[in-house]
Amino acid sequence: MKQIKSAIMCIGIMFACVGCASNSDDKMPLDTSENTSVESTVSSMTTEDKYQNYSHVVPEAKSVYFSSLEEMEDYSDIIVYAVREEGEKPVIERNNNNVYSAYSFSHVRIEKVYKDMDKTGRELEGKVITVLENEAVDEEAQTVYHISNYNMMVPGCEYLLFLKECELNGETYYVASGVNCGTISVTEDGRDLVRGKKDVKDPVFDDYRALWEEAKNKYLQ
Numbered sequence: 001m002k003q004i005k006s007a008i009m010c011i012g013i014m015f016a017c018v019g020c021a022s023n024s025d026d027k028m029p030l031d032t033s034e035n036t037s038v039e040s041t042v043s044s045m046t047t048e049d050k051y052q053n054y055s056h057v058v059p060e061a062k063s064v065y066f067s068s069l070e071e072m073e074d075y076s077d078i079i080v081y082a083v084r085e086e087g088e089k090p091v092i093e094r095n096n097n098n099v100y101s102a103y104s105f106s107h108v109r110i111e112k113v114y115k116d117m118d119k120t121g122r123e124l125e126g127k128v129i130t131v132l133e134n135e136a137v138d139e140e141a142q143t144v145y146h147i148s149n150y151n152m153m154v155p156g157c158e159y160l161l162f163l164k165e166c167e168l169n170g171e172t173y174y175v176a177s178g179v180n181c182g183t184i185s186v187t188e189d190g191r192d193l194v195r196g197k198k199d200v201k202d203p204v205f206d207d208y209r210a211l212w213e214e215a216k217n218k219y220l221q
Contacts, residue, residue, distance in 0.1 A: 046190045047135060047144060047152050055143045059102075063148050063179040069214045076162040076177045078124065079115040079219070081186070082108035084153040085128060090136040092145075102136035102145035104152065105173065108161065114219055117165070130173040131163070148179045154189040160219055184212045186220065 066072040073079065085107040093101035108131055113124045134150035137143075153159055162182035163174035176182030185191060 046154055047137065049190075051137060051144050053142070054137070055141075056146060057143055058146050058149055061148045061179075064177065064181075066178055066181055066211065069211055069218065072162050072177055072181060072211065072215075073115070075164070076115065076182065077117040077165040078113070078161075078163050078174070080108075080110045080124065080161050080163070081112040081114070081158065081219070082110045082129075082161055083158050084108050084155050086155045088133065088152065090138070092136055092138050092140075099138070099141075099145070102138065102147065104133045104136045106131050106133050106153065108153070108159070111158075130171070131161075132166070132173050132175045134176075134179055150179055151191040153183055154191065157189040158186040160184040160186055160215060162215075181208060181211060184215055186216070 064075065066075070088104040088106040090104045091102070092099060107128050109128050110124050110126065116124055131153075133152050134147035135152040136145050138145065161174075161184070162177040164177055164182075165172060165174055167173075
């Protein structure tokens with residue numbers, strides 16, 4: 001069992017993996033300065049469309065960057081083909097009314113396993129596992145937080161997932177390798193990689209797309 005304790009993951013992941021022992025007074029609030037309302041043009045299944053009238057905030061955070069598919073494969077504990085289940089549990093952590101951590105727990109049903117680092121002989125295929133996703137809906141503030149531009153997986157859609165195993169309060173869950181890199185859409189799910197912009201020209205996101213295509217060609221052919 002691994003616990004990620006470095007600052008290379010996003011704010012939500014970092015807080016969850018380190019656990020709840022830290023003094024909340026030391027937590028830094030999420031930067032919500034880039035607060036924008038987004039008009040949706042995508043499927044009603046997406047969070048963006050469900051919460052059209054909410055503010056959508058994109059706090060920046062450090063994440064792992066992979067220069068190759070091999071690096072992402074080596075970094076990941078499991079690689080699976082899975083279907084996102086219905087429902088999620090948002091977690092919003094506040095200190096003096098400042099949000100310092102936002103993420104959601106969701107579930108995916110594993111259809112096929114390509115890599116499993118577990119040495120106990122556990123069979124993952126057919127199991128439902130918990131995934132920490134770097135998006136959370138704050139009903140109180142009518143705000144959706146997308147950490148490092150992350151868009152939540154869509155229920156009923158299929159994904160090729162590169163995941164890191166973590167533990168919190170004795171419970172096992174998984175986080176996507178490299179935040180955005182590790183959740184690869186197999187079915188068209190309407191998620192935009194860059195908020196409010198389709199086909200944006202950005203070298204980093206071009207790298208993501210190239211890596212995703214390479215992964216799909218390798219595992220889904």
